[in-house]
Amino acid sequence: MYPAVPYGPPHTKRGRPAAKNPIKTIRMNNGMPTGRRSWTGTLLAAAAVLGLGSCQFAVDEITAPSWQPDILAPIAKSSMEIGDLSQLAVFDASTYVTATHFGVLPGVVGNDAQRRTGVNIGPYTFDWLEDIVGLDAGEATVRLKIKNELPVGVAEGARLVVRQSNTGQAVVSFDLKDDLAAFGRLVDSASFQNVAFVSGLEFWLEDLNVSPEQGEVIDPGMGMQIDAQVEITGIRSVDVASEASLNFSDTTELGIDLVEDLDQYSMDGEFRLKVSNGFPFGGRLTGIFLAADGVTPLDNLSPDPIEIAIPSVGGNGEAVESKETIISIPVDRSRLEMLQNAAFLGFDAEIYAPSSPDVLRANGSRSFDLQLIADFQFTINP
Amino acid sequence: MTSRTLAPVLAGLLLGWSGTAAAQHDEFLQFSGQHNLATSTAFPAALGENGERLFINLPSLHVYGGSDFLQLGEAKEILDGGQIPAALVDGVLDRLDRRNYAFAGGEISPLAFGYQFRKKEKELFTLSMTWTEQAAAQLVFGEYLPRVAWEGNAPFAGTRLDLGPIEGNVFLRREFGIGAAFPILSEEKMSMRAGFRTKFFMSSAAAHVRPTQAELFTASDGSQIDYDLLIKAQLAGSSSPNPMAMNGSGVGIDFGTSLRWTNGLSFDVALNDLGYMRYGSKVVTRTFEGERVFEGFELDDPAAGIDKDDIGRFNDYFQTESTPGGSFRTSLGTRLQMRGSYALKAYDIKGRSYDQHAFHLAYVQGFGDAGNSTIQPIITGAYVYTVANVLELGATVGYAYKDVDAGAFFSVRGGPFRFGLGSGDITGLVLNSNKASADASMRMSMAF
Numbered sequence: 001m002y003p004a005v006p007y008g009p010p011h012t013k014r015g016r017p018a019a020k021n022p023i024k025t026i027r028m029n030n031g032m033p034t035g036r037r038s039w040t041g042t043l044l045a046a047a048a049v050l051g052l053g054s055c056q057f058a059v060d061e062i063t064a065p066s067w068q069p070d071i072l073a074p075i076a077k078s079s080m081e082i083g084d085l086s087q088l089a090v091f092d093a094s095t096y097v098t099a100t101h102f103g104v105l106p107g108v109v110g111n112d113a114q115r116r117t118g119v120n121i122g123p124y125t126f127d128w129l130e131d132i133v134g135l136d137a138g139e140a141t142v143r144l145k146i147k148n149e150l151p152v153g154v155a156e157g158a159r160l161v162v163r164q165s166n167t168g169q170a171v172v173s174f175d176l177k178d179d180l181a182a183f184g185r186l187v188d189s190a191s192f193q194n195v196a197f198v199s200g201l202e203f204w205l206e207d208l209n210v211s212p213e214q215g216e217v218i219d220p221g222m223g224m225q226i227d228a229q230v231e232i233t234g235i236r237s238v239d240v241a242s243e244a245s246l247n248f249s250d251t252t253e254l255g256i257d258l259v260e261d262l263d264q265y266s267m268d269g270e271f272r273l274k275v276s277n278g279f280p281f282g283g284r285l286t287g288i289f290l291a292a293d294g295v296t297p298l299d300n301l302s303p304d305p306i307e308i309a310i311p312s313v314g315g316n317g318e319a320v321e322s323k324e325t326i327i328s329i330p331v332d333r334s335r336l337e338m339l340q341n342a343a344f345l346g347f348d349a350e351i352y353a354p355s356s357p358d359v360l361r362a363n364g365s366r367s368f369d370l371q372l373i374a375d376f377q378f379t380i381n382p
Numbered sequence: 383m384t385s386r387t388l389a390p391v392l393a394g395l396l397l398g399w400s401g402t403a404a405a406q407h408d409e410f411l412q413f414s415g416q417h418n419l420a421t422s423t424a425f426p427a428a429l430g431e432n433g434e435r436l437f438i439n440l441p442s443l444h445v446y447g448g449s450d451f452l453q454l455g456e457a458k459e460i461l462d463g464g465q466i467p468a469a470l471v472d473g474v475l476d477r478l479d480r481r482n483y484a485f486a487g488g489e490i491s492p493l494a495f496g497y498q499f500r501k502k503e504k505e506l507f508t509l510s511m512t513w514t515e516q517a518a519a520q521l522v523f524g525e526y527l528p529r530v531a532w533e534g535n536a537p538f539a540g541t542r543l544d545l546g547p548i549e550g551n552v553f554l555r556r557e558f559g560i561g562a563a564f565p566i567l568s569e570e571k572m573s574m575r576a577g578f579r580t581k582f583f584m585s586s587a588a589a590h591v592r593p594t595q596a597e598l599f600t601a602s603d604g605s606q607i608d609y610d611l612l613i614k615a616q617l618a619g620s621s622s623p624n625p626m627a628m629n630g631s632g633v634g635i636d637f638g639t640s641l642r643w644t645n646g647l648s649f650d651v652a653l654n655d656l657g658y659m660r661y662g663s664k665v666v667t668r669t670f671e672g673e674r675v676f677e678g679f680e681l682d683d684p685a686a687g688i689d690k691d692d693i694g695r696f697n698d699y700f701q702t703e704s705t706p707g708g709s710f711r712t713s714l715g716t717r718l719q720m721r722g723s724y725a726l727k728a729y730d731i732k733g734r735s736y737d738q739h740a741f742h743l744a745y746v747q748g749f750g751d752a753g754n755s756t757i758q759p760i761i762t763g764a765y766v767y768t769v770a771n772v773l774e775l776g777a778t779v780g781y782a783y784k785d786v787d788a789g790a791f792f793s794v795r796g797g798p799f800r801f802g803l804g805s806g807d808i809t810g811l812v813l814n815s816n817k818a819s820a821d822a823s824m825r826m827s828m829a830f
Contacts, residue, residue, distance in 0.1 A: 062461070064465070065466055067532070069531070071534045071536060072536035072604040073676075074604060076679045272603075371605055373605060375536065377534070377536075
C-alpha cells in the first residue's frame with residue numbers, strides 16, 4: 001500500500017526557537033545522582049566513576065531543553081451510512097374509527113342486529129418526511145394495535161393492507177392472527193423482506209367480519225382506536241426530491257474534558273476535520289461556542305461556515321464518488337482557554353439537495369465519513 | 383522508564399565520556415610486554431612466552447565508555463553548563479546512523495596466577511587461573527526512534543519508518559578461567575604456540591533486549607498511523623540486586639595460536655569468548671507489542687465528542703506482558719582478535735633479550751553486539767618503546783565506531799613487580815575534541 005522505505009529520506013525540519021525552560025531535572029550530589037536508582041544505572045555510574053577518580057563538575061543539576069514535537073495524528077472518526085438514519089425508519093398512522101364505519105349505528109344494539117362480512121375501512125395515512133420520495137429497505141415490520149371501545153367483535157380472518165396512496169397498489173399485507181372481542185384489544189405484527197415505498201403511504205383494514213353484541217349500548221362517537229406503524233430496517237437507498245432542504249438548529253452541551261489535560265501544553269496548530277461525503281447532498285454548518293449561561297457567545301466554531309461539498313451526481317441521482325472536504329479549525333493557546341470556558345455549542349445546520357436531477361438517491365453502499373485529525377506543534381514546559 | 387531510573391543511566395553515560403574509557407578492549411594488555419598473564423586473556427597462546435615461571439596478577443582495572451553519536455566535548459558542555467541545549471540535541475540527531483551505540487563497562491581482575499611447568503628447563507606447558515569481575519552495558523538503537531521522539535512524527539509523514547533496531551544488554555558477572563599454553567613447534571627460525579582458556583561464569587543480574595521490530599507510518603494527511611511494535615526484554619535478578627547471587631551461569635572458551643620468527647616478526651590470532659550465558663533464576667520476560675492501523679477513536683455518536691474513556695482505550699491497542707520464570711541465553715560476545723608485530727631486539731645489562739622497539743597492528747572483530755563486544759571492527763596500530771627492559775612507553779592509534787582515536791600507556795618494572803597505566807583513547811580528554819569515547823586501564827602484576 002505504501003512504499004517501504006526502511007530508513008526514510010532526508011526531511012525538512014521545522015524551525016524551533018532556542019531552549020526556554022527546563023523540562024526535566026536530574027539532581028546530582030557531588031557528581032552522583034541522588035535518590036533511588038536502578039542497578040543498571042548504578043552499574044553504569046559506578047563503572048564511570050571508577051575511572052573518573054576525583055573529577056568535579058561545575059553544576060549539580062542538568063536541565064533538558066524545552067521539547068517541541070510536531071504531532072500529526074488522527075484523533076477520532078465516525079462513519080454514517082444511510083441505514084443509520086433512524087429518523088427515516090419509522091412511520092406511524094393513528095386513527096379513531098367510529099361505529100358507523102362498521103355499519104353499526106349508535107344506540108342500543110337490537111335483536112335484529114346482523115353480523116356483517118367483508119367490511120373494509122380506510123385509508124389511513126402514515127406520516128411521511130417531506131421531500132423524501134422513495135425508500136428501499138431490506139426489511140419492514142408492520143405493527144397494528146387496536147383498542148376496541150365498541151360492543152362489536154371482529155372475527156378472525158381480517159387483513160391489514162399497506163398501500164401507496166397515489167396508485168392504490170398494495171405494498172404489504174398480512175392476515176390478522178386473532179379475532180378482536182367486543183371491548184377487547186388486539187396487537188399483531190408481521191415482517192417483510194425487501195420492501196420499497198414511494199412517498200405517500202396508507203393502510204386499510206379489509207375483510208372485517210363484524211358481530212355486534214345484542215343489548216349493548218353504543219354511544220355517539222364511540223369507536224376503536226387503531227394505531228399502525230411501519231418500521232424499516234436496513235435502508236438501502238433514500239430518494240429525495242431535487243432542491244429539497246432540511247434546516248435544523250440546536251444547542252448541545254459540551255463535554256470536552258480533554259481540554260484540561262491539554263492545558264498544560266503550549267500548542268499551536270489546527271484540528272482538521274476531514275469529511276468524505278458519499279451522498280448526493282451538501283451541507284452547511286455554523287457553530288458558536290456559548291458560555292455556561294447558554295447565551296453569551298464566546299467564539300465561532302470556525303472562521304467561516306463549514307461547507308460540505310456535494311459530490312458529482314450521475315443521471316441515476318447517485319453520487320458518482322465520494323467528495324472530500326477538509327475543514328481547518330485553528331487552535332492556539334487562547335482558543336484552548338476559550339474551550340475551557342465553553343459549556344455549550346449552538347449550531348445552525350442545513351442539508352440540501354442539488355437542483356438536478358429531479359430525484360437524488362442516497363445509496364446504502366456509500367457513507368458519510370468524518371475524521372478529526374490533529375496537527376500541532378507542542379511546546380512542553382511542565 | 384521513569385525519571386528516577388533514567389537519571390542514573392544518563393548520568394553514568396555522561397560521566398563515562400568525561401572520565402573513562404574508549405574501546406571496549408583493553409589496548410594495554412594487547413600491546414604491553416610486561417603483563418604476560420593479562421595479555422594471555424586476549425591471546426591465550428601468549429601465556430608463558432616471556433620465559434618467566436610464576437605469574438601473579440595483582441588487582442587490575444579497565445573501565446570504558448563511549449558512543450558513536452555524542453561527542454565528548456558535548457558531554458562536557460552539558461556537565462559544565464548544567465543544561466542540554468536544543469541545538470546540541472539537533473546536532474546529535476543529525477549525526478545518527480542506522481545503528482548507534484552507547485556503551486560503558488568495566489573489568490576488575492582481583493587476582494590471577496600462572497605457572498610454567500618445565501622439564502630440563504624447557505617449557506612443557508604453562509597454566510593460569512584467572513578471576514575477573516565484569517560489568518557492561520550496551521545500547522544499540524536506530525536513527526528514527528529518537529528523531530520521532532524529539533521532532534514528532536509530522537516531519538516524517540508519508541514515509542514508512544523503521545524505528546529499530548532497539549537492542550541492549552546489561553550484565554554483572556564473575557569469570558573464572560583456567561588456561562594453558564604450550565609450544566607446539568620450535569624450529570631454528572620460527573616457533574609456534576597454542577593456548578586455550580576455559581571459562582566459567584556466574585552472573586547476578588542481566589538484562590537483554592532482543593532485536594526489535596518497530597515500524598511507524600504516518601499518512602501524509604495525518605489520516606492514519608500504522609505501527610508495528612514488538613519489544614521483548616528479558617531480565618534476570620533485576621528485582622533484588624545482589625552481587626553474590628547466581629541467577630545465571632555460563633561457559634566459554636578462548637583459544638588461539640601464535641607464531642614467532644627470530645627476525646622479530648610475530649603473529650597472534652585468537653577466538654575469544656566462544657560460549658553462552660544461561661539465565662534461569664529470577665527471570666522476568668517483558669514484552670510490549672502492538673500492531674494496528676489507527677485512524678482515530680471510533681465514535682458511535684460524534685456529537686458526544688471524545689472523552690478520557692476513549693483515550694483510555696488507547697492502552698488496549700498495546701499488549702504489555704510481564705511473565706516471570708523461564709530462562710534465556712545470551713552470547714558471551716564472541717570475537718576474533720588478531721595481532722601482527724615486528725620488534726627490534728636489544729639486551730639489558732643482565733644480557734636478557736627484550737623488544738626495544740615493537741610495532742603492532744591489531745584487529746578485533748566481534749560477531750555480535752553484546753556488552754563488551756561489538757560487530758563494529760576495531761583496528762589499532764601501536765608502537766612500544768622499552769627503555770632498558772624496565773620502562774615501557776606505548777602509543778596507539780585506533781579506528782573504531784567511525785572514529786579515529788589515539789592512546790598511550792606506560793609500564794614500569796622493578797624486580798618482579800610491574801605497574802602500568804594506559805588508555806586506548808585519551809585524545810578527547812586531552813584535546814577536548816569531538817571524540818566520542820574514552821577508556822582507562824591500570825595493571826599490576828608480578829612475574830618471577
